[in-house]
Amino acid sequence: MTTASTPTPRAGGARVAVQRFGTFLSGMIMPNIPALIAWGIFTMFFIPKGFTPNADLSTIVGPFIHYLLPLVIGYTGGYMVYKQRGGVVGIIATMGAIAGSDLLIAQFNAAALAANPDASELGQVHMFIGAMILGPLAAWSMKRLDALWDGKVRSGFEMLVNMFSAGIWGFVMAIIGFYPIAWLVNGLMTVLSSAVNWLVSLNLLPLTSILIEPAKVLFLNNAINHGVLTPLGLTQSEAEGKSILFLLEANPGPGLGLLLAFAVxxxxxxxxxxxxxAVIQFLGGIHEVYFPYALMKPSLILALIAGGMTxxxxxxxLGGGLVFPAAPGSIFAVSAAAVAAGVPNLLVVLLSVVLAATVTFLVAGIILRASRKRDLLAQDQFEAAVDKTAANKGKSSEALAGLRSGAAANAAVGAGQAPVQADLAADSIATGALSATRRIENVVFACDAGMGSSAMGASVLRNKIKKAGYGDVSVTNKAIANLDGSEDLVITQQQLTDRARGRTPDAVHVSVDNFMNSPKYEEVVDLIRDQHES
Known part of the structure; x- marks a missing residue:
C-alpha cells in the first residue's frame, strides 16, 4: 500500500457543529420511534374517529403523548450523557417541566374564562422540547457534581451518597423544569406554532423546502426535523388527528425522482x-443513499427543492398528513402513518410522493442532459488519471478498477481532473495510514443515527471480508456520538468524517461517497489480507 503525508482537508466548524447538534437530537428521538408508532396505532384504532372506536382504550392516548413520550425522551437524553444515573435524573427533571406547563396552562385558562366566559381554552403543551433540554442538562450537571466528591466518600457510604445525591439533584432539576423551563418551552412552542400557522395561512409552507432539501444532503436536517418539526407535528397530530409537518422532510419522492433521473x-x-x-431509498427509507448523487452536481439540489415544494x-x-413520524422515511412507513388517518388521506399522501418524484425527475433530467457532453469529457480525463495512478503504483488494484468503472460518478462534478486527483490522494492517505499504524480488528461504520445507512454499509463490507476468509474481523455500525475510541478503523460518508475524527482521533478514518458500494472497501479488504499474511 502507498503512504501519503498530505493532510485531508477539513470542512468548516459551523457545519460540523450543526451536524453534531442534530445528531444529538436524533439520538434522543430515533430510539423512541417505536413508542411514537405505538401511540399512533392506539390513535388509529381507538379514538372516536378511529377504525374501531373504543371509549375505554382511547383513554390511554392522552397520557401516552403527554407523559410517556416526553419522559422516555428525557430518560434517553440523560442516558446518552451519563448512562442510567443520568437517565433517572433526566426523567425526574422532565416530570417537573410537564407539571409546570400544566399549571401555566391552567392558570392562563382560568384567567381567560374569568375575563370572558366564552373564551376558548388553551390545550396542553407536550414537553418534547423540554425533555430534550432537561434530560441532557440534568445528566451533565449530575456528572459534574459526582466528580466533586469522587474518591472522597468514606467506605461503606458510597451507595447512600449515590442514592441521596441523585434524588436531591433530581428534585432541584425538577424545580428548574417546573418554573423557568416550562415557561420557556411554552413560550417557544407558542412562537413556533404561530410561525407555522402563519406560513400555512399565507400558503407559504412549501418554501420550507428551500431550507430542508439542501440541509438534507449536507446532513444538517436532524436539527430541523427532530428539534422543531417532530415536537410541533406531534402536538398538531394530537389536536387535529394528523400533521403535514411529518412530511416536510420524510417524503421519499424527491430522492426517488433524483435517482430515477440518474438511471435514465x-x-x-x-x-x-x-x-x-432507488430501491434502497424508496423501499428501505435510507435517504442518505441519494445524497452523494446530489453532491456530485450541486445544481441538482434545485430539482430536489422543486420536488419537495411540489x-x-x-x-x-388536499389536506394530507401523517399521524406519527415516518422513520425511516420508507414508502411503507409513510403509508402506515398516513392510512392511520383514513384511506382518503393515504391517497393524498401517495399522490404527493408521486408528484414530488415526477417534478424532481423532470428538473434533474434537464440538468443532467444539459451537462452530458461535459461529463463525458470529464470521464475520459478521470480514466486517464486512474491509468496513470495504476502505472505509478506498479501493480494491479481492485480498488483502482472500481474507480475506473465508477468514473462517471466523479465526472459529474464537472471540474475535470483536479477533483479526481484529490480523491485518489485521499485513498492513498487512508490506505497508507491503515498499513502504517495499527492492526485492523474492529471496523465501524458511523452515521448520524447509527442505523439505516451505516448498517447497510457494514453489511456490504462484512460480506466482502467474510468472502476473503477473515470472519474474525468485527464490522459493526454505530452512531457517531457513540464512538468510544475502541475502533481501529472508522468509515463515514465524506460530510461526516470530521465529526467522527473528533470522537476517535487515534482510529484510521476512511471517507466514502456512498455506503452502497465504494472502491475503498476493496482497499480495506486488501489491507486486512496483507496484515494477516505478514
Whole structure:
C-alpha cells in the first residue's frame, strides 16, 4: 500500500457543529420511534374517529403523548450523557417541566374564562422540547457534581451518597423544569406554532423546502426535523388527528425522482448504481443513499427543492398528513402513518410522493442532459488519471478498477481532473495510514443515527471480508456520538468524517461517497489480507 503525508482537508466548524447538534437530537428521538408508532396505532384504532372506536382504550392516548413520550425522551437524553444515573435524573427533571406547563396552562385558562366566559381554552403543551433540554442538562450537571466528591466518600457510604445525591439533584432539576423551563418551552412552542400557522395561512409552507432539501444532503436536517418539526407535528397530530409537518422532510419522492433521473440520463457507474439506490431509498427509507448523487452536481439540489415544494403543496391543498413520524422515511412507513388517518388521506399522501418524484425527475433530467457532453469529457480525463495512478503504483488494484468503472460518478462534478486527483490522494492517505499504524480488528461504520445507512454499509463490507476468509474481523455500525475510541478503523460518508475524527482521533478514518458500494472497501479488504499474511 502507498503512504501519503498530505493532510485531508477539513470542512468548516459551523457545519460540523450543526451536524453534531442534530445528531444529538436524533439520538434522543430515533430510539423512541417505536413508542411514537405505538401511540399512533392506539390513535388509529381507538379514538372516536378511529377504525374501531373504543371509549375505554382511547383513554390511554392522552397520557401516552403527554407523559410517556416526553419522559422516555428525557430518560434517553440523560442516558446518552451519563448512562442510567443520568437517565433517572433526566426523567425526574422532565416530570417537573410537564407539571409546570400544566399549571401555566391552567392558570392562563382560568384567567381567560374569568375575563370572558366564552373564551376558548388553551390545550396542553407536550414537553418534547423540554425533555430534550432537561434530560441532557440534568445528566451533565449530575456528572459534574459526582466528580466533586469522587474518591472522597468514606467506605461503606458510597451507595447512600449515590442514592441521596441523585434524588436531591433530581428534585432541584425538577424545580428548574417546573418554573423557568416550562415557561420557556411554552413560550417557544407558542412562537413556533404561530410561525407555522402563519406560513400555512399565507400558503407559504412549501418554501420550507428551500431550507430542508439542501440541509438534507449536507446532513444538517436532524436539527430541523427532530428539534422543531417532530415536537410541533406531534402536538398538531394530537389536536387535529394528523400533521403535514411529518412530511416536510420524510417524503421519499424527491430522492426517488433524483435517482430515477440518474438511471435514465446519467452516465457510467452513477447511472448503473442509481436503480439499486432507488430501491434502497424508496423501499428501505435510507435517504442518505441519494445524497452523494446530489453532491456530485450541486445544481441538482434545485430539482430536489422543486420536488419537495411540489409534495408540500399537494398535501397543503388536499389536506394530507401523517399521524406519527415516518422513520425511516420508507414508502411503507409513510403509508402506515398516513392510512392511520383514513384511506382518503393515504391517497393524498401517495399522490404527493408521486408528484414530488415526477417534478424532481423532470428538473434533474434537464440538468443532467444539459451537462452530458461535459461529463463525458470529464470521464475520459478521470480514466486517464486512474491509468496513470495504476502505472505509478506498479501493480494491479481492485480498488483502482472500481474507480475506473465508477468514473462517471466523479465526472459529474464537472471540474475535470483536479477533483479526481484529490480523491485518489485521499485513498492513498487512508490506505497508507491503515498499513502504517495499527492492526485492523474492529471496523465501524458511523452515521448520524447509527442505523439505516451505516448498517447497510457494514453489511456490504462484512460480506466482502467474510468472502476473503477473515470472519474474525468485527464490522459493526454505530452512531457517531457513540464512538468510544475502541475502533481501529472508522468509515463515514465524506460530510461526516470530521465529526467522527473528533470522537476517535487515534482510529484510521476512511471517507466514502456512498455506503452502497465504494472502491475503498476493496482497499480495506486488501489491507486486512496483507496484515494477516505478514
Amino acid at each position: 440520463f446519467g452516465i457510467g457507474a452513477a447511472r448503473a448504481s442509481a436503480p439499486g439506490a 409534495g408540500v403543496t399537494t398535501n397543503m391543498l
